[in-house]
Amino acid sequence: MNILNNAVAMMFLSFIIGVFVDLALRRMAIYESISGRFLFADEKTYERFGVALYRKILLATPLRFFNTQIKIPKNRDLQLLKDIRKHIAAAEVSHWVGFVVMMVATIYAWMNFGPKIGLSFVVLNVLGNLYPCMLQQYNKRRLYQLIAAIERRKS
Template sequence: MIKYFTHSLSIAFISWIVGMIINALLIKTTFYEKNLTHLNFIKSKKLNKFLGIGIFKWIVKNTFFKFFNPKLKLKNKVEPAELDHLCNEMTLAEINHLIAFLAVCIYALVLMFKAKFLFALIMMLVNILMNLYPSLLQQENKRRIDVFRKRFKAL
């Protein structure tokens, strides 16, 4: 079981690279601009709270994960152009994680067809924590940035 967990962690990290490569190919397409930049799976704050996005956010902010993407930090004083740049960086990270999530899901399906159910289950749990939750957190943060954008426009 430990072997499955360590393999799943390795696959999750590799999936991040796969996500970045595929996203780099997609970013210049109209499909990316029209369909991927404005994804919003969970709009309800209650559902986000129920899923534990707040706990996940705390973990990211207070552990070594905070060093993974330093571009996603807000300063104390923010200009509207910085919000646009930050939102673009968050969209990039979000899509990277979603592509990585889908890649690992496909791999887990292959494992299921090979009757490696425990390995597939552990891999999906790690995948959810390492790819889906970061993507959902980016979506929540983008919604928070939209609130700031509206405030700047009102001024």
């Protein structure tokens, strides 16, 4: 079996590549700029794309056991929230890298194995990388608002 015509195997490979590239990018000055960006300016746009529904579906599956450190606790400790922000940034950047890797693999698969295989890559890339990126950005925006509110109360 060729990994380049298996969308599921390629998805997992994109996750692994994303994690390692994220670790390398963290050491670079550009990381803060990359992890601080948003795809959409408005929080409602994420909701229109179904990110809230995607989150509910995700939490109803065994996938909820991934990234367990990205849970906002009842205790709203400022340092803990800032640590969660770092985990969100790492997850987001990893998925963006995975998205790019899968896009390249999608083009290759589409050209060499046909539209049926190529379309399976597109679907898995959207569900496995793009929506998790948008979910992390949605959560990150909400977390930034919470951190700002706590910082205003302290000053």
